[in-house]
Amino acid sequence: MTQLRQLISLLHLASPALPIGGFSYSQGLEAAIDCGLVHDATTAERWIQDNLLHVQAQCEAPLWLLLHRHWRSGELAEVRAWNDWFHATRETAELRLETEQMGWSLAKLVAQMEWGDAALREGLASLSPVCLTTAFTAACVALDVEARDGLAAYCFNWAENQVAAAIKAVPLGQVAGQHMLRRLHGAVLLVVDEAGRRAEATPPQLSTFSPMLGLLSARHETQYSRLFRS
Known part of the structure; x- marks a missing residue:
C-alpha cells in the first residue's frame, strides 16, 4: 500500500496538469526549430535525446539526487548552496526565468497543499529564488x-x-509525438543511472558544458515569432 501511495504521489507531481507552467517553455527547442536544426520528427527526437543524455545527465539530474539527499537529511545549508549554484549556471535570462518561475509556483503549491512537515515547508519558503x-x-x-x-x-x-513543444512548433502529429516519447523511455533510464554515478562521486561530477543550448537560448530572447517563453 505504501508503494502504491508513493506511485500516486509521483503521478501527481509529474502530471502535465500540475499548475507550474511547464507547457509555456521549450528550453531552446523553439530556437533550434527557427534555425533549422530541428525540422521533423527525427531531428526533434535527436534534439531531445541529446539534451537528456548530454545535458540533463551531466548536471541537472545528478544535482537532483544531491538535493533530494540533503532535503531528506534536513541539511538546509547544503540545499541552499546547491540551489544557488544551479541558478548561477543558467546561462541566459530565459533559462533563469524558467527555473525561477516554475520553482516558485511549485514551492507555493507545496505550501498550499501542506506537503511535508513544517520545517521542510519553511526551509523551501526561505529560498529566493x-x-x-x-x-x-x-x-x-x-x-x-x-x-x-x-x-x-x-x-x-x-x-x-x-515532445509537446515539438508537436506544436515543428509541427508534428500527435501519433508521431507518442512514438517519439515511447522511444525516449530508454534515454530516461540511462540518465537516472548516469546521474547516480555522478552524484556518488567525490566530489560530485557535474558539468554544465552545453554551448549550443546556451547560444540558441540567447537567440530565442530576440526571436521575431515565438510560441514559448524559452
Whole structure:
C-alpha cells in the first residue's frame, strides 16, 4: 500500500496538469526549430535525446539526487548552496526565468497543499529564488518518494514537455509525438543511472558544458515569432 501511495504521489507531481507552467517553455527547442536544426520528427527526437543524455545527465539530474539527499537529511545549508549554484549556471535570462518561475509556483503549491512537515515547508519558503529542481526534490521528499523514482519522473516530465513543444512548433502529429516519447523511455533510464554515478562521486561530477543550448537560448530572447517563453 505504501508503494502504491508513493506511485500516486509521483503521478501527481509529474502530471502535465500540475499548475507550474511547464507547457509555456521549450528550453531552446523553439530556437533550434527557427534555425533549422530541428525540422521533423527525427531531428526533434535527436534534439531531445541529446539534451537528456548530454545535458540533463551531466548536471541537472545528478544535482537532483544531491538535493533530494540533503532535503531528506534536513541539511538546509547544503540545499541552499546547491540551489544557488544551479541558478548561477543558467546561462541566459530565459533559462533563469524558467527555473525561477516554475520553482516558485511549485514551492507555493507545496505550501498550499501542506506537503511535508513544517520545517521542510519553511526551509523551501526561505529560498529566493528557488529553482525548479530544488522545489521538485522538496516535494518528492515531502511525499516520501524515493530518489531514483522521483528523478525518473522528473526526466520523463521534461521529455514529455519537450515532445509537446515539438508537436506544436515543428509541427508534428500527435501519433508521431507518442512514438517519439515511447522511444525516449530508454534515454530516461540511462540518465537516472548516469546521474547516480555522478552524484556518488567525490566530489560530485557535474558539468554544465552545453554551448549550443546556451547560444540558441540567447537567440530565442530576440526571436521575431515565438510560441514559448524559452
